[in-house]
Structures are given as structure tokens and as C-alpha cells.
Amino acid sequence: MQRFKNKNALITGGTNGIGFATAQQFITEGGSTIITGRTEETVRIAVEKLGSNAKGIVSNAGKMEDVFALKELVKKQTPSIDLLFVNAGYGKFASLEDADEFHFDELFNMLVKGTFFTVQQALPLMRKGSAIVLNTSVVTEMPIASFSVYSAAKSAVRSFIKTFAAECTDKGIRVNGISPGYISTNGFNNTGLSQEQIDGTIQSIIPTIPFKRFGEPSEIANAVLFLASDEAAYIHATELKVDAGVSTIG
Numbered sequence: 001m002q003r004f005k006n007k008n009a010l011i012t013g014g015t016n017g018i019g020f021a022t023a024q025q026f027i028t029e030g031g032s033t034i035i036t037g038r039t040e041e042t043v044r045i046a047v048e049k050l051g052s053n054a055k056g057i058v059s060n061a062g063k064m065e066d067v068f069a070l071k072e073l074v075k076k077q078t079p080s081i082d083l084l085f086v087n088a089g090y091g092k093f094a095s096l097e098d099a100d101e102f103h104f105d106e107l108f109n110m111l112v113k114g115t116f117f118t119v120q121q122a123l124p125l126m127r128k129g130s131a132i133v134l135n136t137s138v139v140t141e142m143p144i145a146s147f148s149v150y151s152a153a154k155s156a157v158r159s160f161i162k163t164f165a166a167e168c169t170d171k172g173i174r175v176n177g178i179s180p181g182y183i184s185t186n187g188f189n190n191t192g193l194s195q196e197q198i199d200g201t202i203q204s205i206i207p208t209i210p211f212k213r214f215g216e217p218s219e220i221a222n223a224v225l226f227l228a229s230d231e232a233a234y235i236h237a238t239e240l241k242v243d244a245g246v247s248t249i250g
């Protein structure tokens, strides 16, 4: 399939995991991609892997000076964007007693402020017929102890799906979200848990998933690209759960 021939995507957090898989599939289907990540090294390595239809921008979604520079940096690579996938981020655990202001600001700056101003920056580059996909999470529906700040931040992103959609309707830009379940990525490395704790957490989660396995990043990429494609031309203001049913029947 070449659904994205001559189309351009901007994928934040595209150096790894879900964002990288989405960039890979977008390129396989004929498109070109700009990815972001926090460091020169991660961005360079990912762009090398993705090949000549990928470009990279070092940009931290939690640093507003980086986010506000995004429009001009993207414009140097492409005059327009057909898909904006706002994906950059991670979750971190901290209990109600232990969470400090730094923890709160780190997650809210990156996920809430970062998402809001990334969309604001990209909007002038988006034409009629283009699509925005926001990455939320099942944590908006599944209460997980010590994950309250991350869950609240992702709930704000979930709220943006509807409000941005209402605002973008007249521009002819569709806005939707994907809500991933448990996906095999490096995501757990950012949570603040030790490797032993990560392994234990993963083993305790697997039996709770209806399909008894973590999802693959490509399975989320499939859903993002569906929402970006013409096949989803009548889908707007929706959040698509890609979670093996864990948030509904798990």
C-alpha cells in the first residue's frame, strides 16, 4: 500500500517505540517523516535507520523554547504537514506522599503544555484534509497507584482530542487520538523503576491483559496510520483504544 505517497508527517518522540514504528510504516507507505527526540544522538541514529525519507529535529516537548521553535524548523524541511502525531513522552511513578513539584511539572510540561503548543505550532503548516493524532493511554480509564500525575496529564491530552477537533473542523483537519494499552517499548525505562522492578511489573501485568501479551509498537502504528488515512475520512474527535480490551474487560 502507498497510502501516504507524497505526504509528510511530523512525529514527536519518533526515535523509539511507538513513534519510530509509526515513522517506519509511514515511510514504507510512500511518505516522508520528520521525527523529534531530545538528543542529537538518538535523533541521528533513528534518522539513519529510517533512511533518506526521514529528517530529524532535536526538540524537547517539555521545553517551551524548543516547542516554540518547531514551526520554523519544520518549515525548513517541508512546507506542509499531512499527519501530526503528538507522541513524545513517558510516564513516571511517584506516590501521593513522594511526588514533588518537579515530578508534577516534568510530566505536565511535557505532556500537557507540550501537546498543546506543539499542535499550535504545527497548525499553520496543516492543510485541509490533514490529520492530527494525539497519543493518550489506558491510564485515563484504569487507575494505577503512584501514576496519578501521568494519568491526569494524559487525561488532559484526551480532553484536547475533543476541543481541538471542535476548533479544527472548519479548517478541514481531522483530530483523533489513540489510547495504547501495554506496549513493548522502552517506556518502562523512564518510569523510575529498577530493572528488577520493571521485570516484576511486566510479569504481573501480562495475566491481566485479555490477550496475555504486550502489544507491539507496530500495532499502535497501524492504528495511527489508519486514523491518518483516507479510510478514516469520516472519523473525527474520537479516541481509538488499541489495548487488547484491557481497559474495558481486563
Ligand SMILES: NC(=O)c1ccc[n+]([C@@H]2O[C@H](COP(=O)([O-])OP(=O)(O)OC[C@H]3O[C@@H](n4cnc5c(N)ncnc54)[C@H](OP(=O)(O)O)[C@@H]3O)[C@@H](O)[C@H]2O)c1
Residues within 6 Å of the ligand: 012, 013, 014, 015, 016, 017, 018, 019, 020, 036, 037, 038, 039, 042, 043, 059, 060, 061, 062, 087, 088, 089, 090, 091, 110, 135, 136, 137, 138, 179, 180, 181, 182, 183, 184, 185, 186, 187, 188, 190
Ligand atoms: N508503551 C506503552 O505501554 C504506552 C502505553 C500508553 C501510552 N504510551 C505513550 O506512548 C508514547 C510513546 O512512548 P513509547 O512507549 O513508544 O516509549 P519509548 O519507546 O520510550 O519512546 C518514547 C519516545 O518519546 C521521545 N521522548 C520522550 N520524552 C521526550 C520529550 N520530552 N521530548 C521529545 N521527545 C521525547 C523519546 O525520544 P528521545 O529518548 O530521543 O528523547 C522516544 O522517541 C508516550 O506518550 C507514552 O506515554 C505508551
